[in-house]
Amino acid sequence: MLISDIKSRPVYAGLEPDLFASSNIVVCDRAGAAAVADMLRTANGDFAAKTTVFLCAEDFVTPQALEAQIENLKPAATIPLPNLNAAVAALGERLFRAKMGTRVYAAGSEPLIGSTVQRAARFGVDHRSVRCEHRGSLKRRVQCVHCKGMTDDVTVSPVRCSNCGLMLTVRDHYSRRLAAFQGVRADAEVPGEIPEQQVLFQ
Amino acid sequence: MTAFALRRVRVAEVERVADEVKRFRLVDASGAALPVFSAGSHVLVTMHGANGHVWKNPYSLISAPDDGSGYEISVLRLASSRGGSAFMHDGVQPGTELHISEPVNLFPIARQGHKHILVAGGIGITPFLAMMQELAALNANFELHYKVRGLGRAPFCDRLLADYGSRVHLYRSDLGQAFPLESVLSEQPLGTHMYVCGPAAMINWALQVGRAVGWPQENLHSERFTAPPPGRSFTVKLARSRRDIVVGPQQSILEALEQHGIDAQYLCRGGACGQCETRVVACDGALQHNDHYLTDEEKKSGEKIMICVSRAAGSTLTLDL
Ligand code: FES
Numbered sequence: 001m002l003i004s005d006i007k008s009r010p011v012y013a014g015l016e017p018d019l020f021a022s023s024n025i026v027v028c029d030r031a032g033a034a035a036v037a038d039m040l041r042t043a044n045g046d047f048a049a050k051t052t053v054f055l056c057a058e059d060f061v062t063p064q065a066l067e068a069q070i071e072n073l074k075p076a077a078t079i080p081l082p083n084l085n086a087a088v089a090a091l092g093e094r095l096f097r098a099k100m101g102t103r104v105y106a107a108g109s110e111p112l113i114g115s116t117v118q119r120a121a122r123f124g125v126d127h128r129s130v131r132c133e134h135r136g137s138l139k140r141r142v143q144c145v146h147c148k149g150m151t152d153d154v155t156v157s158p159v160r161c162s163n164c165g166l167m168l169t170v171r172d173h174y175s176r177r178l179a180a181f182q183g184v185r186a187d188a189e190v191p192g193e194i195p196e197q198q199v200l201f202q
Numbered sequence: 203m204t205a206f207a208l209r210r211v212r213v214a215e216v217e218r219v220a221d222e223v224k225r226f227r228l229v230d231a232s233g234a235a236l237p238v239f240s241a242g243s244h245v246l247v248t249m250h251g252a253n254g255h256v257w258k259n260p261y262s263l264i265s266a267p268d269d270g271s272g273y274e275i276s277v278l279r280l281a282s283s284r285g286g287s288a289f290m291h292d293g294v295q296p297g298t299e300l301h302i303s304e305p306v307n308l309f310p311i312a313r314q315g316h317k318h319i320l321v322a323g324g325i326g327i328t329p330f331l332a333m334m335q336e337l338a339a340l341n342a343n344f345e346l347h348y349k350v351r352g353l354g355r356a357p358f359c360d361r362l363l364a365d366y367g368s369r370v371h372l373y374r375s376d377l378g379q380a381f382p383l384e385s386v387l388s389e390q391p392l393g394t395h396m397y398v399c400g401p402a403a404m405i406n407w408a409l410q411v412g413r414a415v416g417w418p419q420e421n422l423h424s425e426r427f428t429a430p431p432p433g434r435s436f437t438v439k440l441a442r443s444r445r446d447i448v449v450g451p452q453q454s455i456l457e458a459l460e461q462h463g464i465d466a467q468y469l470c471r472g473g474a475c476g477q478c479e480t481r482v483v484a485c486d487g488a489l490q491h492n493d494h495y496l497t498d499e500e501k502k503s504g505e506k507i508m509i510c511v512s513r514a515a516g517s518t519l520t521l522d523l
Contacts, residue, residue, distance in 0.1 A: 021416040022388075100390040101416030124316035124393015129418035 009172040010114075012132040015107055017043035022101035024051040025094055026076075027087050027116040030059045031136025032108025033069050039105075040076055051076040052094070054087040056112065084112055088119045095123040107133045111141040111152065114179030127176060138201035142170050143180040150180060155201045158186035158194055167194050170201070208248065208301040209236075213294055214272060220357040222279040223325065224291055225264070227272050231299055235270035239263055241336035242309035242329050242425070245273065246471060248301040249289045256457075257286035260427045260472050262399075263305060264331035268339075273302070276357060278325040284429060284452055308475050309397065309425035311336065316393030318344040319386065321408050323400025324351065327358060329425060330399065334366060345369050347386060349404065352376035383408060387415045397423045427472025428492055430454035433513045439520040440464070441483045455509040459523075466509060466523065473511035480509050480521050487516020 015035050018024070024047070028036050033055060040048045053073055057080040060066040070078040081087040095102070104125055106116035113132045120130055142154045142161075149163020157170035161183065168183030175182065187194050215227035230236055242262070249257045265274035277290045294300070309329050311318065318337055320330045327348060337344045346366065350356030352374060362370045373381045387396065396417065398408040405424045412422040430453075438447045438455055449458040456478060459466050469477035473493030482489065482505055491501040493508035500506055507514075507521070 018416065018418070020413055095392055098392045100387065100392060100394050100421065102392060103416065103418065121314070124314060124391075126312075126314070126418065126420040129420045 008174045008176075010110075010174055010176075012113065012134045015039040015105055015131055015133040017047050018103045018131070019043065019047060020101075021103035022050065022099070024103050024105065025091060025098075026051060026053045026105040026107065027056075027091055027112060028053060028106070029056040029084070029108035029112050029136065030069070032106070032112065032133065033073065035107040035133040035135050036076075036105070037072055040073060045075055048074070048076045053078040054090050055080050056084050056087050056108070057081060058083045084115055087112075088115045091116060092119050092122070095120060095125070098123070104130045105132070106130060108135055109137050109139055110134060111139065111179065114141065114174075114176070117176065118179040121176075140170060140201050141180040142168060142183040143175070143178055144168055144183050146185060150178075151183070154181075154183075155199055156197050157200050158197055159183065169195075207304060209304070211273070211300055211302050213296055213298045213300065216294065216296055219276065221355050222291075223276060223357045224279075225274060225276045225357075226290070226294065227265075227274050228300065228302065229272040236273055237304070238268050238270050239273075239305035239332075240307050240310055241267045241332040242311060243267075243305035243307040243332070244309075244329070244427075244470070245275070245305050246303040247275070247290075248303075249286060249293075251285060251289050251293070255285065256460075257284070257289060258471055259286040259290075259429070260470055262309075262328040262332070262425075264328050266335045267332050273305075276325070276328050276331075280429070284432065286429070306469055306475075308470060309399070309423065311397075312395045312421070312423070314393075315395040315421075316343065317391060317395070318342060319390065319394060319396045320344060320346045321349075321383065321396060321398040321400070321404075322346065323349045323404040324356065326398075326400030326404070327356075327362075328399070330397070331358060331362075333397070334362075338366070345371065345386075347371045347373070347381070347383065349373045349375065349381050349400070383411050384415060387412055387417060395421045395423060397425075399425050402426060402428075425474065426494055427470060427474055428494070428511045429472070430457070430511045431492055431513070433490065434515070436487075436514050436516065437518045438514075439484075439518055440523045441520050442523055449513070454511060455507075455513065455519075455521075459509070464523070468510055471510045473508050476508070478508050478510045479506055480523060481505065482507050482519065483522050484518075484520040485514055485516060486518050487514055489513075489519075490515055 106113040140154045142151045144161040147164035151162040158167040167186040169186045173182040210231040211228040212231045214229045217225045244260045244262045261275035279291045280287045373379045469475040476495045490513045492511040
């Protein structure tokens with residue numbers, strides 16, 4: 001069962017180009033790249049020319065599909081990275097030297113958005129100034145409140161904690177600092193009584 | 203706001219710090235310690251003038267935020283003033299008693315920021331005097347960019363230069379010195395915040411420059427209090443309590459209500475905080491919005507009014523009160 005109307009559940013306003021920004025850095029995955037392409041189309045070529053896209057390549061099925069997307073995002077400079085960790089690390093390297101006027105964007109799954117906002121925050125970027133759009137999978141990153149271990153790519157609830165093995169109910173309670181949703185022991189009331197697993201975050 | 207506990211204070215020191223600018227030190231009248239405050243806070247000072255006139259003006263606290271032995275404020279005598287600042291200059295001496303509200307902070311330091319650029323014009327320096335003490339105590343990275351008309355006209359220049367040295371950048375308009383805000387803001391590392399306080403035109407300009415060089419809105423902070431502008435007299439009809447109140451030419455709606463013993467919500471009395479937002483039921487003329495709180499769309503809709511500073515141009519205004 002999901003416990004909803006929880007205030008910390010983030011809402012994402014959608015990508016919108018900041019035409020004043022002196023440079024733009026976008027982190028996206030395959031689904032998010034479509035939103036980035038939309039944004040580049042609504043802005044002008046000038047905006048795209050000031051934009052770097054870090055594209056997580058892992059969910060592209062073929063190298064040709066990846067190449068086609070990179071081509072599609074032109075004239076923005078697109079740098080493919082093997083996975084989210086690599087993309088977020090690349091973002092951090094850019095932000096380390098960045099000046100005010102650099103605008104950060106994130107498009108794709110919630111773990112991607114959360115990790116981007118989290119990394120940017122280390123460089124003093126206010127989370128509200130990161131422009132985000134959720135596209136594609138609803139998969140979540142879940143932190144077990146008991147062992148603090150993280151379980152990635154969660155699409156079901158209850159889910160087994162990848163660290164301590166407890167079955168966890170995935171809540172809507174979100175921590176921006178951890179970029180993760182909270183998972184609480186599913187059989188806390190009656191030990192051993194675990195609700196049926198449902199696919200909730202496809 | 204009626205929930206405000208008013209505190210009786212005694213003026214302990216008065217010092218002229220520049221042309222038409224005085225500094226006042228206030229201590230608790232019963233000798234108690236004052237609560238510490240966060241830098242950027244202001245208090246409302248209640249003044250009782252001759253023939254029953256009451257002013258409640260917001261003034262930034264300029265003393266050290268962690269010093270509970272007294273609060274200091276600094277007041278510019280405004281030529282166009284409705285009398286509050288003139289009363290502070292002419293009617294207040296050491297020993298005078300006044301009432302103040304608890305400190306309220308509408309202009310806090312962004313604590314997650316990595317660097318802080320303070321932009322002041324004239325008397326707009328006041329909130330930054332406390333902020334700089336707090337930032338220095340935190341060992342934070344900050345700079346002050348202070349536009350002054352001339353040294354005689356600008357309070358606290360010497361003190362600021364002595365305390366903060368090269369962190370202070372003065373721009374003197376009497377020497378024709380330009381304020382290179384655009385290049386200052388273009389060269390800042392990520393995580394920098396700008397704070398601006400000064401004349402309305404300067405605040406608008408600084409916020410615009412910030413956006414134009416690509417700063418996000420979230421990193422641009424401003425504080426401005428508007429003194430309620432005078433205007434024509436009109437009648438406020440209170441829809442719920444079925445009373446008619448006349449607002450005089452020199453009065454705000456809020457002041458007129460208070461004069462008739464009606465308590466309304468407020469916090470800043472300067473059109474900045476949003477606390478006094480009131481629903482308009484009907485109005486037979488245009489609303490004169492003077493606040494900095496409502497969005498342009500809200501102002502155009504005519505559905506809300508900030509009764510601390512805004513007025514109606516027609517003869518009657520019906521409010522949901
Ligand atoms: S009291 Fe703050 S806006 Fe009116």
